[in-house]
Amino acid sequence: MTIATAPQRRRTRAETDLEQAFEAMASALPGDIGPRAGAFARFAAEGLPHRRVEAYHFTDLRSLMVSAPPPAPRPSAKTRVSADVFAAVDAARAVFVDGWFMADLSDLSGLGEGVSVTSIAAALATGDEVLAALGARLDADVTAESDPLVGLATTFYGDGLVVRVAPGAVAARPLEIRHLSSGASVSAFVRHAVEVGAGASLQVIESHQSPNDLEFHAHTLTELTLAEGATVAWTDRQKEGDQAARFSSLALSLGKKAVLDHSVITLGAKLARTQIFARLGEACDLTTRGATLIADRAHADATLFVTHVGPNAVSRELYKSAIDGEAKSVFQGKIRVEKTAQGTDGRMGAHAVLLSPRAEAMAKPELEIFADDVACAHGATVAEIDDTLKFYLMSRGIPAAETERLLIRAFLGEVTDAIAHEGVREAIEAELDGWIDGRVAR
Amino acid sequence: MLEIKNLHAEIEADGREILRGLDLTVKAGEVHAIMGPNGAGKSTLSHVLAGKPGYRVTQGTATLDGVDILEMDPALRAANGLFLAFQYPVEIPGVGNMTFLKAALNSQRKARGEGEMSTPDFMRLVRTEAGKLKITQDMLKRPVNVGFSGGEKKRNEILQMAILQPKLCILDETDSGLDIDALKVVSEGVNALRSPDRAFVVITHYQRLLDHIRPDVVHVLSKGRIVKTGGPDLALELEAKGYADFADEAA
Numbered sequence: 194m195t196i197a198t199a200p201q202r203r204r205t206r207a208e209t210d211l212e213q214a215f216e217a218m219a220s221a222l223p224g225d226i227g228p229r230a231g232a233f234a235r236f237a238a239e240g241l242p243h244r245r246v247e248a249y250h251f252t253d254l255r256s257l258m259v260s261a262p263p264p265a266p267r268p269s270a271k272t273r274v275s276a277d278v279f280a281a282v283d284a285a286r287a288v289f290v291d292g293w294f295m296a297d298l299s300d301l302s303g304l305g306e307g308v309s310v311t312s313i314a315a316a317l318a319t320g321d322e323v324l325a326a327l328g329a330r331l332d333a334d335v336t337a338e339s340d341p342l343v344g345l346a347t348t349f350y351g352d353g354l355v356v357r358v359a360p361g362a363v364a365a366r367p368l369e370i371r372h373l374s375s376g377a378s379v380s381a382f383v384r385h386a387v388e389v390g391a392g393a394s395l396q397v398i399e400s401h402q403s404p405n406d407l408e409f410h411a412h413t414l415t416e417l418t419l420a421e422g423a424t425v426a427w428t429d430r431q432k433e434g435d436q437a438a439r440f441s442s443l444a445l446s447l448g449k450k451a452v453l454d455h456s457v458i459t460l461g462a463k464l465a466r467t468q469i470f471a472r473l474g475e476a477c478d479l480t481t482r483g484a485t486l487i488a489d490r491a492h493a494d495a496t497l498f499v500t501h502v503g504p505n506a507v508s509r510e511l512y513k514s515a516i517d518g519e520a521k522s523v524f525q526g527k528i529r530v531e532k533t534a535q536g537t538d539g540r541m542g543a544h545a546v547l548l549s550p551r552a553e554a555m556a557k558p559e560l561e562i563f564a565d566d567v568a569c570a571h572g573a574t575v576a577e578i579d580d581t582l583k584f585y586l587m588s589r590g591i592p593a594a595e596t597e598r599l600l601i602r603a604f605l606g607e608v609t610d611a612i613a614h615e616g617v618r619e620a621i622e623a624e625l626d627g628w629i630d631g632r633v634a635r
Numbered sequence: 636m637l638e639i640k641n642l643h644a645e646i647e648a649d650g651r652e653i654l655r656g657l658d659l660t661v662k663a664g665e666v667h668a669i670m671g672p673n674g675a676g677k678s679t680l681s682h683v684l685a686g687k688p689g690y691r692v693t694q695g696t697a698t699l700d701g702v703d704i705l706e707m708d709p710a711l712r713a714a715n716g717l718f719l720a721f722q723y724p725v726e727i728p729g730v731g732n733m734t735f736l737k738a739a740l741n742s743q744r745k746a747r748g749e750g751e752m753s754t755p756d757f758m759r760l761v762r763t764e765a766g767k768l769k770i771t772q773d774m775l776k777r778p779v780n781v782g783f784s785g786g787e788k789k790r791n792e793i794l795q796m797a798i799l800q801p802k803l804c805i806l807d808e809t810d811s812g813l814d815i816d817a818l819k820v821v822s823e824g825v826n827a828l829r830s831p832d833r834a835f836v837v838i839t840h841y842q843r844l845l846d847h848i849r850p851d852v853v854h855v856l857s858k859g860r861i862v863k864t865g866g867p868d869l870a871l872e873l874e875a876k877g878y879a880d881f882a883d884e885a886a
Contacts, residue, residue, distance in 0.1 A: 580688055585725040586735070588685050589795060590713035590743035599738065603729025603778075 207254075208240050210261035214380075215348060218264060223317040223351070228328065232347035235339065242341050251523040251555045252494040254341070257464050258438060262408055264349050265291035265379035267314075272375045274298055278430065278624065279398055282616040284367040285310075291374060292381030292411070293352045307362025307393070313384060314352040323355040326386035330416040330444035330470075336498050337470035342440045346382050346414035353384035353414075356397075360390035360420065367396040367614065372411060374403035374434075380410040387417045387425075391448075394424040398617055401431035401439060403461075409437040416444045419451035419477070427455045428617050432624070433462035435489065444470045447477035449503065456612055458621055459485040459493050459514075460628055466494040473534075475503030484608040485514035485522050486628045494523040497541075501534035501564075510541040513608050515601050516552035517632055527559040528569060535564045541571040546578060546604050548597075548632070598629045636834045637661040637803055642695035643859075644683045653679040655859035656695070661803070661852075664831040668845055668870060669838045671856035672878035677838045678722060680856070681807040685719040686712050699803060713739075714746035716802030718795075720809050724788040727779040732791070735779045736761060736798055743799060764797040768824050786817030793824035804828070805836045810844040822847030842874035857881040 204212070215233050222229055241258060242249035272290045287310065288298035294312040301310050311323045331338045331347070358364060372383065389395050403409045411433060419425055433439045439462040447453055451474070457467055465487075473479055485493045499508050514522040524543035545554030556573035578600055586596040605625060612618040637659065644654040653676045661667050671677050683690050684697060686709035697705050704712050727735070741751045752760070765775060768790045780788050789809055796804055806825070810818055825835070825848050837848055845853075845867070853869040854861045855878075862881050863869065 581725055582727050584685075584687050584709060585721070585727065586730075586739075587709035588687075588713055588719055588721075589735070589739035589799065590710050590746065591738050592710045592742060592746075593708065595738065595742060596710075599730050599734075600727075603727065606729040 202240065205241060205255050207258045207261040210263070211345065212237060214261070214264055218349075222349075223314070224324065229348050232344045236341050236344035236348065239341065248340070248496060248525070251525070251557075252466055252492065257492060260408070262378045262380045262410055264351070265293070265377065265381045267293045267351070268375040268377070272373070274373060275402055277371065278400055278402075278432075278620050279369055279617060281620065282367065282369065282398065282614070284369040284398060286369045286371060287354055289352070289370070289372045289383060291377065291379055292350075292372070292383045294354065303366050304368060305363065305365030307359035308364050308395070309357045310368070311355045312352060313350070313355060316355065323357070326355050326357070326388055327384060327416070330418060330446050333446065334444060334470050334472055337442070337444045340442065340468065342412065342466065342468070343414055343442050343444075345440075346384060346412045346442065349380070349382040349412070350384040350414065351382060353386070356385070356387040356395070358389045358393040358395050360393055362390065362393045364395045367398050369398040369400065372399070372401045372413070374407065374409050376404060376407065378408045380412065382412045383414070385413070385415040387415065389419050389423040389425055391420040392422045393420070396426045396614065397428070398614075399427070399429040401433055403434040403437045405434040405436065407434050407436055409434060411437065411439045413441045414444070415442070417453075418446045419448055419453055421449040421451065423448065423451045425453045426613055427453065428458070428612055428614070428621070429456070430458040430460070430621060430624070431462065431465065432460040433465070435461070435463055435491075437462045438464040439466070441467045442470070443468070445479070446472050447474055447479055447506070449475040449477065451477040453479050454613065455479070455481040456608060457481070457483045457495070458624075459483065459487065460624060462491065462493070464492050466496065468496040469498065471497070471499045471508070473499065473501050473503060473506040473508060476505040477503070478507045480509040482510075482608040482611060483512035484605045484625070485512070486605075486625065487514070487520040487522060488517035488632070489520060490518065491520040492523070493520070494525070496523070497526040498529070499527065499539070500529045500531065501537040501539065502531050504534055505536035506534065507538045508540070511607060512543045513605055514545045514554060515548060515605065516545060516554055517548040519549075519551045521553040522555070524556045524558070524573070526557070526571070527561060528571070529561040530564050530567050530569065532563045535566045537564060537567040537569065539567070539569040543573040544604075545575045546601065547575065548578065548601075597632075598626070601629050602626070636663045637697070637699055637836070639697045640695055642683070642697060643693045644679060644690050645693060647689050647691045652693075653859055654683065657856075657860055659854065659861060661834045661836060663834055665852060666829065666835040666837060666848065666850045668850035668853045669836060669856050670840065670842075670853060670870060670873055672881070673840070675856045676859040677840075677856055678807055681719055681805045681838055684805060685709055685717065710742065711746065713799070713801070714743045718799060718801035718804045720789075720792040720796060720804065720806045722808040722811055724780050724792055726781045726783075728781050730779050732775050732777060732779050733761065736795065739795065740798055760798060764794055767827065768794050768797070769820060770794055785812035786814065789813060789817065789821050790824070793821055797824065797828060802832070803834050803836070805838065807838050808840065809837070810839055810841060818844065818847060842870045845870045855881050
């Protein structure tokens, strides 16, 4: 008997790397292997996404992700820790190296009553009930669940944090989650689950950093749930090295009247993709803003899927990028308004400024509306630095380089000015200045 | 102070010649008015002197206190004492007016080898000058010219002039878009800056502005050249007779 089989597509090197890693590790991966194997099977069936996959049309991972370094083992405790960009901010700190929580480098004190932070690796070892927090947001969102990068993080994660804020509790200081590299060429896989109870509030500052000249792949999958009336401010800043890849997925669920203010600042990585899968309940308020500054041959993608499920919710998405060299930025944003989401107020904007003749920007904002009483808008612009503005500033004696700095900062100001925490905002503004000043040196 | 000799300039994009052998000498302490019909090259002259991109100088020279300015970028011309008050001041979203003023002043001081002005001194200077021009705190806090009325924009130009203390001020159609009250405030601001070591070139289509800013010399610009020079009476004559004579003469 002959069984007809579909012709096997030739695997890319990165796909082969990942398959071999999974085969080698499968028996050793902690916790229930079922969900991991399921996630990997889904990934393996399609392989890395490519340009014919709509969500990855502009970010073809089959060609951009050439290889996949092996999943990171837990690093030795003697890792050198680079300077903290948010050192001046009074915060509790959870430090990860190559995706592993380092208790001795962390200080989780002072978050106050009602805030618990648990390492997932520790919970996996004991089968702790906090693990129940993992997967809930993904199960509710087929777009997120079927995403290949989400699949990889779900397959390989070894550690992460489960953060719970009890109903009504207010975190006494921000929680900084620092993701660092040991200097090894590895793939780090981290999963976080953050649950903020009814009426509770939390501030999270996330930072990602790795050295230049290192093939380091950083995968992060974060599930964030805000219960009714919860308030969260979240700033995510990444400055991965010039040969690094960063894949960041955020699955969000906002309950009734919950408020999330989210910013993502992208300053590094050769290849970066930030994706947000948001499901919005009744009368909640989601703001997410992005500032991307990339140069050389970097490729940075921000892809948002915002689904309004409950009525009368507000969503605001504003993503801006300044692109130099031969770099390329991609913005894809889809606001979907379900039939149940009457009274939705959604507005999305993507704006890019090209700082060199070979810089590129792609923008694809989309609306998909099934309710009839909504106010939704989107807009996208791509421009160069305006010569008229530049001449005006120069005619007052401001030199060309300083003029560009002022104009780039002004362009990104809508994103950075809105970061409410002064210390966080100032640290980020200083980094933007550094990047802009660095243009002169390039 | 300003010495322009046989200046020829064309539009870079299409090679159209706008200035065709312009000569002009302005001495320190003087106010010169340049009048002329639409299309004579009045705004082009101000743009070429300030270094706006899009023009090509094909012949001639322009020096400020003996220094050739045509090779300098606009910022360096400003640091050397040239100031252009724009006909249409530009709105710059995201750049605060105070940030802008401070960057401008300190950039110029730095270029001239002077130290930066301290923040308290700067604040005092701005408050004093803004008060004279009836510029409110709110206008100072807003982004440069954003949401300003036509009159507010022109007053903001004069504020910059007062703070930067240039040697040579070129006013490009400063009266356009101004009602009579705004015109008075702006003119008073300009007159307050008149001094023996500063010169003004006032470009205007109408005589009206010259009732408020009294010129020492009036020039008629037509088809890219100065075709007539006279005293303040020349402006009145033009107002009465129009530019028809000069258009014909040059044609």
